[in-house]
Amino acid sequence: MLEGSDHEAALNEVVGRYAEIQKDLDLSADVVAVIEADLRGRIESRGANDSQFMDTMKASGEDNNAKVIAAAFTKKGHPAKYVNPGEAGMLLSDEFGNAEVLSESFDQLAALKNETEIVVFPGFFGHTKAGEVATFPRGGSDITGAILAAAVNAEEYENFTDVDSVCAMDPRLIDNPPPIECMTYREMRELAYAGFGVFHDEAIIPAVRAEIPIRVKNTNNPSAPGTIVVPRRDPEHGSVVGISSADGFCAIYIDKYMMNREVGFGRRLLQILEDEKISFEHTPSGIDNMSVILRSSELGAKERAVVDLITRELAPDNITVEHGLSLLMVVGEGMHYTPGMAAKATGAFRAAGVNLEMINQGASEISMMFAVKDEDRVKAVRALGAAFFS
Numbered sequence: 001m002l003e004g005s006d007h008e009a010a011l012n013e014v015v016g017r018y019a020e021i022q023k024d025l026d027l028s029a030d031v032v033a034v035i036e037a038d039l040r041g042r043i044e045s046r047g048a049n050d051s052q053f054m055d056t057m058k059a060s061g062e063d064n065n066a067k068v069i070a071a072a073f074t075k076k077g078h079p080a081k082y083v084n085p086g087e088a089g090m091l092l093s094d095e096f097g098n099a100e101v102l103s104e105s106f107d108q109l110a111a112l113k114n115e116t117e118i119v120v121f122p123g124f125f126g127h128t129k130a131g132e133v134a135t136f137p138r139g140g141s142d143i144t145g146a147i148l149a150a151a152v153n154a155e156e157y158e159n160f161t162d163v164d165s166v167c168a169m170d171p172r173l174i175d176n177p178p179p180i181e182c183m184t185y186r187e188m189r190e191l192a193y194a195g196f197g198v199f200h201d202e203a204i205i206p207a208v209r210a211e212i213p214i215r216v217k218n219t220n221n222p223s224a225p226g227t228i229v230v231p232r233r234d235p236e237h238g239s240v241v242g243i244s245s246a247d248g249f250c251a252i253y254i255d256k257y258m259m260n261r262e263v264g265f266g267r268r269l270l271q272i273l274e275d276e277k278i279s280f281e282h283t284p285s286g287i288d289n290m291s292v293i294l295r296s297s298e299l300g301a302k303e304r305a306v307v308d309l310i311t312r313e314l315a316p317d318n319i320t321v322e323h324g325l326s327l328l329m330v331v332g333e334g335m336h337y338t339p340g341m342a343a344k345a346t347g348a349f350r351a352a353g354v355n356l357e358m359i360n361q362g363a364s365e366i367s368m369m370f371a372v373k374d375e376d377r378v379k380a381v382r383a384l385g386a387a388f389f390s
Contacts, residue, residue: 125140161218162219249371253318268313278299
């Protein structure tokens with residue numbers, strides 16, 4: 001369609017699928033007519049901006065599905081109302097495909113709490129101030145839900161997925177990991193840092209800022225209690241809420257005698273990465289050495305240039321780059337002020353024969369980060385699981 005090829009066959013196929021759904025749900029054929037008119041209108045209104053047109057077409061799925069769902073609720077005796085995000089006040093920046101909500105949206109969307117019918121609000125998109133459709137980045141529907149929860153000051157934001165609850169460890173690596181009943185925003189963020197997450201953690205920022213509890217539930221088993229994410233909780237002393245892991249990291253190791261006396265060394269090192277538009281994950285350091293942990297995909301083809309810049313501008317005694325690292329995070333509010341937590345983890349690694357490449361504890365003392373070789377990742381995760389969840 002972007003290339004200007006004939007779209008009629010594809011359009012008819014999509015409309016035909018909606019017609020099948022309409023018949024299965026015993027809805028009026030009017031809903032299909034509305035959807036077809038909507039799709040044709042999107043195509044005919046195409047302008048010169050391909051990114052904006054792509055957003056318009058991507059948003060059509062959630063938008064038109066919401067119309068079907070509202071009609072189905074009403075048919076079943078539960079009066080429901082489809083709400084168009086743009087008309088309701090979901091105003092976004094004009095960064096098509098990567099839009100952000102504008103602050104004035106919240107006051108306008110707050111009016112939705114006065115609706116007496118079930119509100120069916122499509123996710124993933126909104127409108128710019130110019131009235132053009134724009135979509136959020138990855139996790140867009142989660143972003144919409146969090147924005148609406150914050151706007152109406154909801155008691156709780158329920159985020160439905162395909163699991164009964166969030167697991168304390170990756171079930172692909174561990175058989176029958178324990179479920180997490182409750183965790184804090186901080187714990188969720190720390191775990192998400194190393195690949196842990198049922199939904200995109202950045203997507204729920206509006207609900208987090210409004211301190212609205214978030215409950216993760218299963219679409220296919222809504223009676224399950226799920227996992228609730230709260231601003232604060234009183235954990236059991238010494239308890240761990242979850243363990244996460246992710247591969248695909250690398251580390252830049254820098255040695256320089258008397259580094260600690262060189263004012264601004266760390267700042268200049270990070271400035272080099274910033275100038276190359278590379279974000280970093282951790283910066284463990286010693287008196288004469290400093291390490292920077294990055295995602296290998298971030299460094300990529302820039303590795304040679306970065307090493308040359310560090311060599312030229314910081315004159316280190318030695319610099320090496322090590323690839324093939326995995327990060328493991330042990331997280332829990334109950335770890336705060338608890339002695340022996342690191343010893344428990346390192347003892348588990350020793351018993352499993354896992355060599356530690358690096359260890360770092362967050363300033364909040366609710367997390368410990370360990371770096372191991374990629375080939376030791378699964379063995380390391382299982383060792384930590386046995387130590388903390390046996």
